[in-house]
Amino acid sequence: MEDDDGWEWGEAQRICLRLAFRYASNTSEAEDIAQEALLRAWRRRSTLREAGSRKQWLAAIVRNEAFRYYSRPRPDPTDEVDGLEAHEDASVGSTVDRADLQAALEGLSERERVLLSLRYEEDLTQPAIAARLGIPEGTVKVQLHRARLKLRRTYVP
Numbered sequence: 001m002e003d004d005d006g007w008e009w010g011e012a013q014r015i016c017l018r019l020a021f022r023y024a025s026n027t028s029e030a031e032d033i034a035q036e037a038l039l040r041a042w043r044r045r046s047t048l049r050e051a052g053s054r055k056q057w058l059a060a061i062v063r064n065e066a067f068r069y070y071s072r073p074r075p076d077p078t079d080e081v082d083g084l085e086a087h088e089d090a091s092v093g094s095t096v097d098r099a100d101l102q103a104a105l106e107g108l109s110e111r112e113r114v115l116l117s118l119r120y121e122e123d124l125t126q127p128a129i130a131a132r133l134g135i136p137e138g139t140v141k142v143q144l145h146r147a148r149l150k151l152r153r154t155y156v157p
Contacts, residue, residue, distance in 0.1 A: 017031065020066065023066035
């Protein structure tokens, strides 16, 4: 079924699910990633500049959703007896992980934090970031690369 913008959402859903399997370790994870990606694509459909690049645009959204999906803390499955202790341990561990990530982010410059925020929280492309900040696209690409490397060196979950 097409909407007013010419989108065929059934096809977009199939593309997202197929792409999500590249990142997921099981069907449930792939479906979750694909659903979130499709929702984000629907919300941001007006930002697509060229209709011919829909698949590449969806692929980028799916990749970013997979990144978000796996960066969220999730408790490991445990049996009932250890449930309470495991929940407390997971909570403490999750808090420590978030604190470590926050400390790693604070170690970045304001510019690096802004770039990462625009890229992963606002889901902007490198050209969109360059346009928003008024800097060359190549500069955005290099600075994002360096910021991710710096973050990886500092934060190891």
